[in-house]
Amino acid sequence: QVQLVESGGGLVQAGGSLRLSCAASGRTFSSYRMGWFRQAPGKEREFVAISWSGTSTYYADSVKGRFTISRDNAKNTVYLQMNSLKPEDTAVYYCAATATWLTTAQATRREQYDYWGQGTQVTVSS
Numbered sequence: 001q002v003q004l005v006e007s008g009g010g011l012v013q014a015g016g017s018l019r020l021s022c023a024a025s026g027r028t029f030s031s032y033r034m035g036w037f038r039q040a041p042g043k044e045r046e047f048v049a050i051s052w053s054g055t056s057t058y059y060a061d062s063v064k065g066r067f068t069i070s071r072d073n074a075k076n077t078v079y080l081q082m083n084s085l086k087p088e089d090t091a092v093y094y095c096a097a098t099a100t101w102l103t104t105a106q107a108t109r110r111e112q113y114d115y116w117g118q119g120t121q122v123t124v125s126s
Contacts, residue, residue: 001025001026001115002024002025002026002029002032002097002114002115003024003025003026003115004022004023004024004025004095004096004097004115004116004117005022005023005117005118006020006021006022006093006094006095006117006118006119006120007020007021007022007023007120008020008021008120009092009093009120009121009122010121010122010123011123011124011125012085012122012123012124012125013124013125014085014086014087014124014125014126015084015085016085016124017081017082017083017084017085018082018085018122019079019080019081019082020036020079020080020082020093020095020120020122021077021078021079022034022036022077022078022079022080022095022117023075023076023077024076024077024078024095024097025076026076028099029073029076030053030073031053031099032053032097032098032099033050033051033052033053033097033098033099033100033101033102033107033113034050034051034069034071034078034095034096034097035047035048035049035050035051035095035096035097035098035107035113036048036049036050036069036078036080036093036094036095036096037093037094037096037110038089038091038092038093038094038122039091039092039094039119040088040090040091040092043091045094045110046060047060047107047108047109047110048060048063048067048080048093049063049067049069049080050069050102050107050108051069051070051071051078052102057069058104058107060108062088063082063089066082066083066084066085067080067081067082067083068080068081068083069081078095080093082122085122085124086124087124087125087126088124089122089124090122090123090124091121091122092119092120092121092122093119093120093121093122094116094117094118094119095116095117096110096113096115096116096117097113097114097115097116098112098113098114098115099114100112100114
């Protein structure tokens with residue numbers, strides 16, 4: 001069982017930055033695929049980024065070049081650095097994990113992940 005706890009959300013002006021953190025329990029964090037999703041009011045939860053167990057990453061087109069996912073396996077933590085934020089980035093951001101190896105296509109689907117955090121709110125004002 002893996003427990004995920006997100007932090008770092010808040011209110012920021014357009015063009016600003018935030019860094020989200022997701023702390024995971026468990027002794028095999030380094031072998032997990034770690035993803036970030038987000039859900040805006042009235043919309044489906046959508047994929048943002050994934051970190052495979054090593055340095056490989058993949059991003060949604062909407063955040064590519066602005067967001068960076070990284071992980072510190074020694075701290076059992078995955079991060080999402082968000083720069084050049086836009087009002088349309090406003091959402092609840094969720095951390096997700098799975099021990100299953102995912103293809104790139106699978107990584108974008110929320111049903112592929114076994115564990116989820118409680119979410120952290122990010123609000124970008126214009």
